[in-house]
Amino acid sequence: MTQHGFPAGQSRARRASDDADVIVVGAGPGGSSAAYHLARAGLDVLVLEKSTFPREKVCGDGLTPRAVKQLVGMGIALEPADGWFPNKGIRIIGGGVRIELDWPDLSSYPGFGLVRTRRGFDEIVARAAQRAGARLAEGVTVTGPVLDDSAQRIVGVTARETATGDGGAERTYRARLVVAADGNSSRLSLAMGLRKRDDRPLGVAIRTYYTSPRHDDDYLETWLDLRDGNALLPGYGWIFGVGDGTSNVGLGLLNTSASFGHVDYREMLRRWLASMPAEWGFAEENRLGPVRGAALPMGFNRTPHYTRGLLLVGDAGGMVNPFNGEGISCAMESGEIAAQVIIQALARPDRASAELALRGYPQALKDAYGGYYTLGRKFVGAIGHPWFMQFATRHGLPRPALMRFTMKLLANLTEPRGGDAADRVINALSRITPAA
């Protein structure tokens, strides 16, 4: 038997020419989580990351209790003294109403969230994967898949050292399986024929940082309607205190909105912030760094999540939560799910049986998120209509019980079994809604 249970000579055993058991492309939260769990199980994992840490990533930097649970599960210490800024819940502002909702008390998730900029966050998660035994090659850009003799199955990737640009020599790395955790654009998935689906929601959001007295806000503040005086601007916004003297401020728009593709995001941000109290400090002279934007691929907008030796994790598989734009926890959770599937597959005695295990990955994701994301797509369709948002903010926000239910729904924070009435309704709705 080989190290992972394959009888010698079986087709799925690691070949002498392989550089690793598994190659993970991208060391964002999804790739690093996959690498961590694979390495913990004793597999040889090679992570190829085009940038070098520390590096920025456009994000709101908000971590819900789901993300906190993942970090705790990777053995990462979350001390405020080390730069982790805790929060108690979310503050929702809309329809002239302002309501604070604490994270629910649950046996399955911690009762606090965090804020940490991606500059530090991604490196911490990547280093945890390294400590677990994964090999991390920074500054290596993957340029395409390497296919087997039948040109069907991915058996590795080609890559160049990023710093050398196009002039650098291309190298081939081989492995039994490849994880695409290369983010929203996922060029590796594209090269394997996996395009984005037009029938799934997509958001575009921008953010920047300001020095602000609101930096130590211990609620994640979400604005459901954005105003410039009496004018209602499209989209939603957030102000997240980073706890280091700055606030992360941003706004986004979903492709279900009639304004999608027709707005100047930076101008919208300027108009929205101009309507805020001057003492909050969201003025040009307090802005630190540029306003940057990126896409949020939601509700499984690239499928299938497994094909021909390639597993998609996080944004590469379009896994951002359509209810709230949260993508870090889904990236980390899908990384862990992919790792568990791979660990089982690589221990199977023959190729057919390993393939059967791998084909279970899309189903495992559907079981985890499918019904909930289908509900989310309907929600996103509804909030694309201004009348829905106006109705919801006017009539929904003032009712605390309804809003607590909404908070559990938006943040996907329920007890998997038992729980209160809200938990049971949300779980039942997610179960009975088809996972498409």
Ligand SMILES: Cc1cc2nc3c(=O)[nH]c(=O)nc-3n(C[C@H](O)[C@H](O)[C@H](O)COP(=O)(O)OP(=O)(O)OC[C@H]3O[C@@H](n4cnc5c(N)ncnc54)[C@H](O)[C@@H]3O)c2cc1C
């Ligand atoms: C404006 C904005 C605000 C957001 N706010 C939040 C928030 O507050 N909370 C939240 O939970 N989510 C938020 N999100 C979503 C979140 O940022 C993503 O869902 C999350 O980063 C996905 O993680 P990932 O690991 O799948 O991909 P990524 O974080 O994108 O990581 C992909 C990695 O792959 C690397 N890579 C790419 N191509 C290659 C290649 N060819 N070769 C090698 N490496 C490669 C990249 O350098 C990167 O390190 C926000 C998104 C945006 C755009």
